[in-house]
Amino acid sequence: MVVLDHEISKKAERFIREKEKLLGKIILKDINKHWNPSVRELDGCHDLQGSDQVVWLKPDNPDFESFMMHEIMHGVLIHEGFPKTARTPEFNDEQSHYIGSLLTSVIADPIIDNQLIGSRLTTFNRDSAIQNKTTEALLDSKTCKGSPYGFCFCKWALISFHACIDNSFTEKQRKNIYSIIDKKFPQALEFGKILCGKVKKEGFSTPQKALNAMLVLRNSLKLNERVIIVDSQGSSH
């Protein structure tokens, strides 16, 4: 089976077929054609368009297959009742969209990785993801200072939170990412670690706990106006 010019493995093909039975149609698209420039920088992204699962991927990514399965798993989690974020009409800008997606990812990704590892499937390469973050932090530090509750502060606090909460990072990888963030956005790093402590206490592995965790993150980062969290019943928070 060929997906965006990639000949994918039999295992990955089985994965797609199996998930399509559960979720309905899965459409794979080139992320370089996404409308939002910040999203184009990402390795992958998942959207729901009506009842279709739309998965955006970088065709030239050497880790293509892992990202593909990862993004499809975002659809599985929503299907299982995990919350998602939505844009507000007042803040329908690129940055709010980006922060909303990141807020979903930092809670969903650790769950997804555990499930993929549990099913003997591959997760994406952490070291190259960390490498990309080094460049990103440098670029971001040129455009913003990271003062509390601004875009860069929220972004890097969420990335710090993710590194802290996700068990699939090794200690060495965690230290690496912390030191990258510490150089450019030290306040965000500290805040992310505090948020991690809060969420760790309550956990986030069920849809209800994940909703509470996302509310803690969203409210602590003062993103209430910008990001709406939608639960499995379709209610907005």
Ligand SMILES: [Zn+2]
């Ligand atoms: Zn993700």
